[in-house]
Amino acid sequence: MTDRSSDPPCSPGEMEIGGFFELALPDFGEPFPSHFLKFQSARSALRSALENSRFRRVLLPAYICDSVVQAVSDAGLVPEFYRLDNRLAPLVPAAISVDTAMLCVNYFGLCDDVIAQMRDRVSPAQLIVDNTQALFSAPAGAWATIYSPRKFSGLPDGGLLVSENTAIVMPAEQDNASLARMEHLLVRMAATAREGYASFLASGHSLDNTRPLRMSRLTDRLLRSIDMHAMKSQRRSNFERLAAAFDTTNTRRWILGTSSVPMCYPLVIGEDVRGIRKALADDSDIYIAAYWEEARRRIEDGGVEHTMLDKCLALPCDQRYTPAVIDRLIACVRRVLNAGPSRRSSSTISPIATQ
Numbered sequence: 001m002t003d004r005s006s007d008p009p010c011s012p013g014e015m016e017i018g019g020f021f022e023l024a025l026p027d028f029g030e031p032f033p034s035h036f037l038k039f040q041s042a043r044s045a046l047r048s049a050l051e052n053s054r055f056r057r058v059l060l061p062a063y064i065c066d067s068v069v070q071a072v073s074d075a076g077l078v079p080e081f082y083r084l085d086n087r088l089a090p091l092v093p094a095a096i097s098v099d100t101a102m103l104c105v106n107y108f109g110l111c112d113d114v115i116a117q118m119r120d121r122v123s124p125a126q127l128i129v130d131n132t133q134a135l136f137s138a139p140a141g142a143w144a145t146i147y148s149p150r151k152f153s154g155l156p157d158g159g160l161l162v163s164e165n166t167a168i169v170m171p172a173e174q175d176n177a178s179l180a181r182m183e184h185l186l187v188r189m190a191a192t193a194r195e196g197y198a199s200f201l202a203s204g205h206s207l208d209n210t211r212p213l214r215m216s217r218l219t220d221r222l223l224r225s226i227d228m229h230a231m232k233s234q235r236r237s238n239f240e241r242l243a244a245a246f247d248t249t250n251t252r253r254w255i256l257g258t259s260s261v262p263m264c265y266p267l268v269i270g271e272d273v274r275g276i277r278k279a280l281a282d283d284s285d286i287y288i289a290a291y292w293e294e295a296r297r298r299i300e301d302g303g304v305e306h307t308m309l310d311k312c313l314a315l316p317c318d319q320r321y322t323p324a325v326i327d328r329l330i331a332c333v334r335r336v337l338n339a340g341p342s343r344r345s346s347s348t349i350s351p352i353a354t355q
């Protein structure tokens, strides 16, 4: 028997020396502190936290994706819905019973101030912060905070949980299906987003099962290859470039907090944006994600939720784009806005611009 007792602890593949090469990717080291628990997805992280809790109900914003609602139900809890005010801040019920948690979303990574205020309005012991759109926002003392790094960079899956709940036991089983969720990432490099879109959807659907699993080894390694510092500064400067171009058109004023890192620049206008999204995709290969069509059945007419659903163009501001690319994006969006509704494509169903 070989004595490896003096080797540092590592996983089986890391013990190997020599042989064929793996993909050459940089290793910037572990990007998250050790109290960030690593799961297959943010929804499985949320389910794990709730399953190990005293809660029986979770208050959710109606304006949210179905995966969160599913995770709450799969944990055996009852989801109930609340509305938002014009700042996208929750309308908090007068009293929240002790068996109930309240989940608040840091929308687009641009609601750090709202989340900070929630800590004064809801007991931190009942507060869950959904930072899936705010990868760089600190957990700051809520009962649980979840993150989803794949919304900020090319990753097959992965979710993070920071929780005050000491009862959480990490699942024994590790996700081993990340390899099968890689196709869209590679097709996008080798070909186009259009050609990878079906794989992107399939990869997302393969996370529908919310059973908590530990993050795969592949995703854990891919996370170490992301230049988080570059991501932060590029996103902030791209956001500011878009803000300089569109703040006068935007019906909402977004304030980029000094340490906030945005997911996108939400351009909210006075008309339905579905035709605009389709025109941008068809004419310019510009793909604008839609958040969240599935929430429509939960939301009431005339609220801010409807405005965000129908009138918001979530313009990309991510680290892939140089100022020149952002300028092209600005020019294309202006051209479509100026063309007016009648000169845009008649069909509003885009084959690709949904998320």
Ligand SMILES: Cc1ncc(COP(=O)(O)O)c(C=O)c1O
Pocket (backbone or CB within 6 Å): 041, 042, 043, 044, 064, 065, 067, 068, 105, 130, 132, 133, 147, 148, 158, 159, 207
């Ligand atoms: C607001 C919000 N919370 C949570 C999630 C779940 O994240 P994940 O896909 O990592 O499970 C999503 C994903 O779509 C989301 O949009």
